[in-house]
Amino acid sequence: MRTPGGSGGWWGRKSTPGKVETYTRWSFHFFAVFEVAAVGLPLFAQVRAGLAGWMTAVVVVHALLCSATASRALDWTRDRRAQPVRLLWALGTVTVLISVVALVLRERGPGGDDLRAATNTVFVCVLGFGTGTLTLGVRGRRPLLAMVASAVGGALVVQLPLGVAAPAALGTAVAVLFTAGCLAFTAAFSVWLLDAVYELDEARETRARLAVAEERLRFGRDLHDVMGRNLSVIALKSELAVQLARRGRAEAVEQMIEVQRIARESQREVRDVVRGYREADLRLELAGAQGVLAAAGIDCEVTGDAAGLPVEVQSALGWVVREATTNVLRHGDAGRCVVGVRVAEGRVVLTVENDGAKVGEGDGGDGTGGAGLVGLRERLTAVGGKLEAGAVDGDRFRVVATVPLPSATGTGMGGGAS
Known part of the structure; x- marks a missing residue:
């Protein structure tokens, strides 16, 4: 950070x-x-x-x-x-x-x-x-x-x-x-x-880049598994439909209908992959962040439990963990990072704090700058949450994300920003 x-x-x-x-x-x-x-x-x-x-x-x-x-x-x-x-x-x-x-x-x-x-x-x-x-x-x-x-x-x-x-x-x-x-x-x-x-x-920088590259490879493998077989079938059936059409056979229409069906199915499966990537499991993200930071030589302590939280809340806070972890790896010279999750007064509070933060870079001090933080605010606003980010105690940087639970909002998770 x-x-x-x-x-x-x-x-x-x-x-x-x-x-x-x-x-x-x-x-x-x-x-x-x-x-x-x-x-x-x-x-x-x-x-x-x-x-x-x-x-x-x-x-x-x-x-x-x-x-x-x-x-x-x-x-x-x-x-x-x-x-x-x-x-x-x-x-x-x-x-x-x-x-x-x-x-x-x-x-x-x-x-x-x-x-x-x-x-x-x-x-x-x-x-x-x-x-x-x-x-x-x-x-x-x-x-x-x-x-x-x-x-x-x-x-x-x-x-x-x-x-x-x-x-x-x-x-x-x-x-x-x-x-x-x-x-x-x-x-x-x-x-x-x-x-x-x-x-x-x-x-340390190489380990950080490898961690990001590994995540990209994982996403690429998921897309390959979903699209590889379907695209092969679409190519074969399209070729068959062309041959049948040249011969004036009515079965060409049936083959193209099948191609359309497989294409729609592929779209649905790709959306599921992307949705699964975006709707992060908070517990997995916390474990992943701890592993990636440890691989980069940064001591990471995770406290609290994300079990039982709504999917929307986990997804929003999972993205906070991802972005915060990426910033800890790429910026500053952190030696220790503490991530905490707690539920209090009908709200879920996620805190990410690291030492060794650089001076003169990043957001503007009030937590408003930085494209990553802006994107996180947009995601949290969609579930009625808010984000605070800034320096504390000199070389420490803290990100605090707060999201209300559905029972606390009264109208679900779609409320405006608090």
């Missing part, structure tokens, strides 16, 4: 996969903010202002480049654009240059322990964040591990020509391994999770 616009806002209008994707994107943007806050800004308290200024600017540029690369790479993982090869090469080049400059400043720059600590942090974090972001632009476990191994190996090798002691170089390489490895794992897991959520959503 779909809820009226105006509540829930921008976030509420997103589907579950859209929310997961947005959360993933902003997580990587937050990594860029974290890089600036944890690496760039503390430089002002560790080194002199001039040096801290340009070093912070370099970290900011690297963070923005990481953020842009992550965004483009996520688009690539969703097959929305080509692999951002140039951006990946640019990020890799900038990451290496900044790391090497930071390492040179650490070993050869003017300053004491504060400068060494600050530049070491820049070296480890820039190399780690850059490598972690680059892994978003590759597919497969081997390329990912190769990138992390290259970053760790490069961090170890580049220190040795500068005269760094082996234990210190190894410690720095381990720090790079931890930072780059954690971010690479986060990137790989985020992409896997995003793909899984989209695949599950597509599977």
Whole structure:
């Protein structure tokens, strides 16, 4: 079911996969903010202002480049654009240059322990964040591990020509391994999770379409069973009548009379099939709705009993169940649906309520919009009933159909709308 616009806002209008994707994107943007806050800004308290200024600017540029690369790479993982090869090469080049400059400043720059600590942090974090972001632009476990191994190996090798002691170089390489490895794992897991959520959503939509297709096949089979034999007989008798007429035989008239009889019988049987389809059995519709929603991964609870209700009432409410079930499957992102039937004060009340309703689609909030709801109102009006539909409690949508029982109307079920 779909809820009226105006509540829930921008976030509420997103589907579950859209929310997961947005959360993933902003997580990587937050990594860029974290890089600036944890690496760039503390430089002002560790080194002199001039040096801290340009070093912070370099970290900011690297963070923005990481953020842009992550965004483009996520688009690539969703097959929305080509692999951002140039951006990946640019990020890799900038990451290496900044790391090497930071390492040179650490070993050869003017300053004491504060400068060494600050530049070491820049070296480890820039190399780690850059490598972690680059892994978003590759597919497969081997390329990912190769990138992390290259970053760790490069961090170890580049220190040795500068005269760094082996234990210190190894410690720095381990720090790079931890930072780059954690971010690479986060990137790989985020992409896997995003793909899984989209695949599950597509599977749910496929199950919903299959449920609708199954109903159409059932109706088609019923028509085939009714019409197949009769049409074959009509074709044979018509051909026989043609042959008899060409020979001037009077039996041709009898054969055509028989064709007319079979044709009228076929019309009656088709009307019976359609009538049986339209005049739904409420109990069967409730059981069918529960089965279809369960197949789509939606928990459905049915309460109440439809036994003993008049045929007209069951038919009208059965159509409400059909339409409501279809909307739950096609719209929103429901996880639970509750259907209740109760008889009170000479009326039958059917309630269908589901969660996970989308915002900004569907009826107009007063329950007047939507072709499906309009059709249901027309059916309920024919039996003196009424329909109410609208959002409740944010992301929940409720449809309430009320139909008076014949004894309560005094003139049967054909009264006007209440």
